[in-house]
Amino acid sequence: MTQPSGVLARPDHEVVIIGGGFSGIGAAILLSRAGFEDYLLLEAGDGLGGAWHWNTYPGVAVDIPSFSYQFSFEQVAGWSRVYAPGRELKAYAEHCVDKYDVRRRTRLRTTVTAATFDDEAHLWRLDTSSGESITARHVVSATGVLTQPKLPDIDGLADYTGTVMHTARWDHSVDLTGRRIAIIGTGASAVQAIPHLARAAEHLTVFQRTPIWCLPKPDAPLPGVARAALRRIPGAKRVSRLASQSFVELTFPVAAHFAGLVPVAAAGERLGHAYLRQAVRDPAVREQLTPRYALGCKRPSFSNSYLPTFNRDDVTLETTAISAVTPTGVRTVDGTEHTADVLILATGFKVFEKGNMPPFTVRGAGGLDLDKWWEENRFQAYQGVSVPGFPNFFTILGPYGYNGSSYFNLIETQGTHIVRALRRARKVGATRVEVTPEANAAYFASALGRRKHQVFFQDSCGLANSYYFDDNGDVPFRAATTLETMWAARRYPLDAYAFTA
Known part of the structure; x- marks a missing residue:
């Protein structure tokens, strides 16, 4: 040395x-x-x-x-x-x-x-x-x-007169009840937020560029008796973690990195398509929500409430490209303007x-x-x-x-x-x-x-x-x-x- x-x-x-x-x-x-x-x-x-x-x-x-x-x-x-x-x-x-x-x-x-x-x-x-x-x-x-947070490069965003917030910088002082809400993006954060926004809004418009693979979420409340068992039964935490780790390993590292050897992604796609058919009633909306790329190409999501949200009469899925944000809403390239009181940017991160x-x-x-x-x-x-x-x-x-x-x-x-x-x-x-x-x-x-x-x-x-x-x-x-x-x-x-x- x-x-x-x-x-x-x-x-x-x-x-x-x-x-x-x-x-x-x-x-x-x-x-x-x-x-x-x-x-x-x-x-x-x-x-x-x-x-x-x-x-x-x-x-x-x-x-x-x-x-x-x-x-x-x-x-x-x-x-x-x-x-x-x-x-x-x-x-x-x-x-x-x-x-x-x-x-x-x-x-x-x-x-x-x-x-x-x-x-x-x-x-x-x-x-x-x-x-x-x-x-x-x-x-x-x-x-x-x-x-x-990554802000979208859309003309007119700075001139919008309503409330704007990115999902990663949420403003809890804004009351969304009964408001006309527009959300740009359908990534992981949007999948979680959209069902809640739909329940609060007078009307929710979701602007989607690329549909996301959404799979059923094996979620459930953990009652007190389950939490007590995890605390008191020897090895319970270890067993629950092993089961969880095995699930996580199968659904990403194995599925994504060894797709050419282990066809987990193909099975996941079949599950995703079946869930989409079961969750969304309107065939036209279902078609708009169907990914055209393989499962794993981008971050997928697990949710039991995202897809059914598009069955609501007060929710619109808009897949036409955005041309500009106007002072009062969002305009798409076909000339349609969607009025919104609140604009949510679920546009991800740098x-x-x-x-x-x-x-x-x-x-x-x-x-x-x-x-x-x-x-x-x-x-x-x-x-x-x-x-x-x-x-x-x-x-x-x-x-x-x-x-x-x-x-x-x-x-x-x-x-x-x-x-x-x-x-x-x-x-x-x-x-x-x-x-x-x-x-x-x-x-x-x-x-x-x-x-x-x-x-x-x-x-x-x-x-x-x-x-x-x-x-x-x-x-x-x-x-x-x-x-x-x-x-x-x-x-x-x-x-x-x-x-x-």
Whole structure:
């Protein structure tokens, strides 16, 4: 190991975690449990919980069974339903923050605007919106990708005189009762919100660009006796989690990444078509709601109330393209104007857009810009965690890290990967940890080599308008089972990283 020129400065913190959602909370807990107590968690918002702090629209809920949507080391028995509502996920985040002593090492309302690596001092300098600079030996980026709401590029939106809100920034002061509501988008958030909006509105108009695959939701209330059984019967939590994990694994990682080997998606499509025939009475509306792309090309949804909503006389499904938003409503290209008092934007998030992953400038060794590096080399990261040229910088949701299973599996897997690298650095006295170009290249080649069995690269996916695809036509999901990702995090060769003092 070589000694850099100059004197190594002592950073403000050994690790700074950026982002206070479950990724950041999980990273903090796992670091602390591994003996890395000198960390600071920075969160731009005024509360913790990430998506469950920001998303409070009517009907917001987890989209996989709650038994899977929690940390393996902190399983709770108090969920009110198989698919818990958003407020319970927010409460679970607060519970974890308090139980594992994360709150006192957290700073809210602190937005990181830039991160710059100091080559001589082997540390990161983090600029914040307040003008303060914070230094860290290591940075864990836990900002997620579904964080920055994406507004539609529609003429006239700024001139609309009614109430406008994005589903991710819901305004609860607005009374929707008896109002004429228009909602643009039929993605995952819209599927949850639309049944609730229909019950409140005088009339609801749903503007759909691309129909979503909607499957029956195996949801039910969890009565007190069931919750008591989970608490008191030995092994009950483990069994419920195993059943839940198996369901989740089958419906995404297996179905999406091994479609060429295991025809789960085809069975899902048959179920989806049968459910659509049963749920929607009008054949014309049913036809409009029928996807023309394979199940898995874009994020599907599970709901027992979304499709039946279109049987209501006070709900209109509009599939004609929008030409403009007018001061009083929405006009389609055929000249029809749909008057609306309230306009809801269920238009998703910036995902692979420049400046979102992460949502601040990152300059690594020699001033290398992360956005520019990805633009020139395609999205890639070693096991979704590290990028060559960006020492001491780790991500939870990096390219080719997430396999589509429970997000909590991802957090724990990536946390395990990061902790192993930091433990080795501590053991050998290294202050600079950087994945080697060779290890990264081999992993990227392996990831691309698995595409032939993934559902995403069949022709019909071109009709899906899916945010899964980046500008290069890649889908940076990790084509692996959850067990494989867990094994790899625990067993990857540590010489994939260069450790320098």
